[in-house]
Amino acid sequence: MQFASTRHSGTASTRTGDRRPAGARRLRSAPLAALLTTGLLCMASQASGAVPRPAAPAAGHDPVIMIPGMTGSTANMNPMKSDLQANGWPANRLFTWTDSSSMTQDLAKAARELSAKVDQVRGQTGADKVVLATWSASTLAARYYIKNLDGADKVSQYIGFAGPQHGTTNNGCQWYVSCQQFASPNTAFLKALNNPSEVPSNDKIDYLTIRSTQDRNATPTDTAMLAGADENYLMSGATAPNHLMIISNGTALAKMRSFISAHEND
Template sequence: MRSRLVGIVAGVLALGLLTPSVAAADQQFSVPYGYAGLTAAAAAELAHPYSAPPGANNWSCRPTAAHPDPVVLVHGASANMTENWQTISPLLANNGYCVFALTYGVPAGTPFPIDQIGGRNPMEQSAAELGAFIDRVLRATRAAKVAVVGHSEGSLMPDYYVKFLGGAAKVRDYVAMTPLWNGSNVAHLADFYVLARMFGLGPVVDLIVDAAFPAARQFLTGSDFLKKLGDPNVPGVRYTTVMTTHDEAVVPYTSGFMAGATNVVLQDLCPQDFAGHGMVAFDPNATQVVLNALDSAHASPVQCSPVPVSP
């Protein structure tokens, strides 16, 4: 009798391990916002580097009919999946999505802790890396398409995948937080780069930048990468952009406007939202915009929580 009971228990456990889990809000994760989110990001990075954010990368997850597209989170420049998504990943998981995240753009052979600084490789390489990850997500979940939610570089780089690497057939929704479709002229670096080329110093600047962060010069207004990307709008993909007038990295913030997209400026919704570039990923107003973009049929009004000035 005892051996039979053990066998039954083992069988039940095995069934539980082998049966794919359906995405649902039955397991609730803590969702920290604002400075609490930034603190959670720092704590996770210190205690568990390389870890997926809460709710992400459950490879047995199966999308529901309500949310058939798994969500792929694409972090920003110099960030990684651990620190960028401590708010949005658990929020999406709590709302019944299958959530996946990756750290991309780390040059091969980079030692710890420098390998925690992602998004450094040329964006063409990172786009191919993202494409391979999305293929893995589609195979695991058996979904037809994914939704992409990107922040900073992660709002721009995936469009190269969509436009040039076959991603248009695999991405349904594309939510871009602090996007820079027309690049950035932060600290007049784009102007400086133009002058450097005029005086024949372009190759020298390229050599210096590429030694540490090859993707950096691709962000600049007028870069060769942006010229190749051209009009970022790809037919068949639903775009939503989330911008902040207090963006200190995307200058001007209006670089995030895209013709044909649903363009959202946080301060048009919530004048007391002072989120800067990095804080947007932890902003309760911005995250509600993300939820609404992914499920417009059940959109909820943004409640306009005040967000203090970013550090």
């Protein structure tokens, strides 16, 4: 959702969050054949006195797809894109996108369009998975994609800024289908999306939500939390950002960057 409002610079309060147990983290292991091959190559190099070849460098950051909210444009995400690039993300791994209706249509349809975009980015970059950085209404389309379509194996991290995850009391926008879908916690769309888990495939995907007490669009504040997320980050106080500014706020963007980096090898 997007409405004109006065800009506030942001600071962070003590964060709140839920982290799933270590045993629930996804495990990665090399295939047995690859391990045997590596062992044989090392033995051969030692026997011949040759210096072993260095391991291939670790893959870079997963591509990030940044998605605005209802009635938004990709330009809204340019500050986020610039921030990531300024902090070491290659430009060719950063994408801004929205669906054909700017998130005003059925969010299930937006999710289907997101599925095509994810496949396009994966094909273009050669990456197995992407990070979804979402804002407002797009937080719901992205979760629908992960839960109900083919996103579980194609998304490494989900980041939701100011999402109406449990509806909003600021719902006077119901001429849009999407707004009808998050007009209250009890819409059919949200009840289906939030059950049995608010963080689908959380054994494979890391979840971060960022919310602010100064947000007057996604209300009440805690509607933007997800039960079971790795972290639910709260920004509070007079200088916390409003709904429009949260996606360009320096503290919020720093939290996103640190979260991505901390979880890249999970």
